[in-house]
Amino acid sequence: xxxxxxxxxxxxxxxxxxxxxxxxxxxxxxxxxxxxxxxxxxxxxxxxxxxxxxxxxxxxxxxxxxxxxxxxxxxxxxxxxxxxxxxxxxxxxxxxxxxxxxxxxxxxxxxxxxxxxxxxxxxxxxxxxx
Numbered sequence: 001x002x003x004x005x006x007x008x009x010x011x012x013x014x015x016x017x018x019x020x021x022x023x024x025x026x027x028x029x030x031x032x033x034x035x036x037x038x039x040x041x042x043x044x045x046x047x048x049x050x051x052x053x054x055x056x057x058x059x060x061x062x063x064x065x066x067x068x069x070x071x072x073x074x075x076x077x078x079x080x081x082x083x084x085x086x087x088x089x090x091x092x093x094x095x096x097x098x099x100x101x102x103x104x105x106x107x108x109x110x111x112x113x114x115x116x117x118x119x120x121x122x123x124x125x126x127x128x129x130x
Contacts, residue, residue: 030107031105031106033106034072036101037098038070038098039069040082041069043079056099057098061098061099064095064098070091072118081117082104082118084106084121101127104118104120104123105120
């Protein structure tokens with residue numbers, strides 16, 4: 001019986017590390033993305049015009065503090081959901097960047113529906129003033 005459970009555990013580990021998400025992350029190249037860090041749920045519910053507007057900054061922060069998934073809205077009007085260690089502890093490492101223009105580096109993964117995620121490696125605020 002022990003042998004059975006050992007084999008079962010080995011198969012479970014193999015399946016976990018060969019999942020499409022893990023394989024995609026290994027193959028993803030590092031990319032730099034620039035845009036505004038916003039609340040992803042507000043973007044989905046309210047649309048880009050409201051979620052990206054400066055009048056929505058307080059809501060973006062409130063949602064970020066509650067642990068809502070954040071996203072980067074680019075000048076090309078693309079949306080990248082932020083994932084990785086930066087999102088731990090209710091986005092604690094990202095709060096200084098909410099509703100600001102940022103330059104983010106990480107690995108981009110696209111799911112079968114075309115939704116993009118950025119596994120964040122680094123982020124910094126960028127000056128948008130000429």
